[in-house]
Amino acid sequence: MAEAKVFPMNAFVSVLRGEAADQTQLDMLAYITQAETLDADVAPVAQALSKAWIYEQEPGLTKYAEGDIAKLGNQVKIEALPEGEAARAQAVLDIMAALKAENAALKAEVEKLTAEKKDLAAKLDPLAAKVKTIDAANAAGEQQVSVATTKLNEMTAKLNELMEEVDKVKKQGVVVAGVAGDGAAAADGAAPMADGPEVGGEPEADFGLGGDAFGGDW
Numbered sequence: 001m002a003e004a005k006v007f008p009m010n011a012f013v014s015v016l017r018g019e020a021a022d023q024t025q026l027d028m029l030a031y032i033t034q035a036e037t038l039d040a041d042v043a044p045v046a047q048a049l050s051k052a053w054i055y056e057q058e059p060g061l062t063k064y065a066e067g068d069i070a071k072l073g074n075q076v077k078i079e080a081l082p083e084g085e086a087a088r089a090q091a092v093l094d095i096m097a098a099l100k101a102e103n104a105a106l107k108a109e110v111e112k113l114t115a116e117k118k119d120l121a122a123k124l125d126p127l128a129a130k131v132k133t134i135d136a137a138n139a140a141g142e143q144q145v146s147v148a149t150t151k152l153n154e155m156t157a158k159l160n161e162l163m164e165e166v167d168k169v170k171k172q173g174v175v176v177a178g179v180a181g182d183g184a185a186a187a188d189g190a191a192p193m194a195d196g197p198e199v200g201g202e203p204e205a206d207f208g209l210g211g212d213a214f215g216g217d218w
Contacts (some may be wrong), residue, residue, distance in 0.1 A: 001036055004079045012076045013049055016061070032078060035093050036088035042096040053081055156192065166179045 011024045021029065021043035029046040030038045032053060038046055055061060057079065081089055 001152060003076045006075050006077050007031075009072065009076050011075050012054075012078070015050055018044070018051070021047070028078065032080055033089040033093060034080055034144070035090055041100050042093055045096050046089075049092070049153055051079075053085070054078070 007028045008024060010026050011022075014021070014025050015028065019025075021038075021040055024041070026043060029043060030036070030051050032050040033046050035046065080086065140160045
């Protein structure tokens with residue numbers, strides 16, 4: 001066990017009261033717990049360990065009012081924790097120090113990520129505006145395409161109707177031409193030979209020359 005050491009009474013009282021630690025109190029807590037160094041962040045844990053040790057050594061202090069302890073003198077001699085207790089206290093303080101370091105690292109990472117997020121937001125905002133403009137243009141283009149498609153469909157329907165009419169006219173024209181052609185052919189074919197000899201009948205005696213070809217004078 002380390003040799004007892006004298007500390008100012010106000011530091012001793014502030015430890016018992018759990019007040020914020022100044023450097024004198026930190027020195028006293030480091031001595032009691034046998035820690036190499038202490039800071040204000042882990043001081044409350046060291047205070048709790050030291051306070052339990054002090055009351056264990058001096059149970060009568062629990063009966064003193066806060067003002068009465070200060071009347072005990074200007075200084076107080078304190079013994080450090082026994083080796084085993086000090087080792088356990090140091091283990092607890094080491095855990096606290098590790099948690100503090102981890103918390104600091106996490107805080108730094110959060111700050112870094114926050115800065116990166118801010119930078120990304122600054123870069124993304126203009127892009128978001130462009131995307132919005134492009135979306136609006138696309139919507140307008142889609143509407144124009146829709147209108148053009150509707151008009152094209154209407155024109156196609158009209159064209160189909162027109163083609164049907166053309167087909168009908170073509171068919172009607174062919175029928176009329178056929179009838180006219182057949183009629184003309186019939187007319188040409190039916191034209192009788194007005195003065196020609198009748199084909200297939202008895203030949204005339206004068207062979208169509210008038211009179212008797214073998215009679216009379218030549």
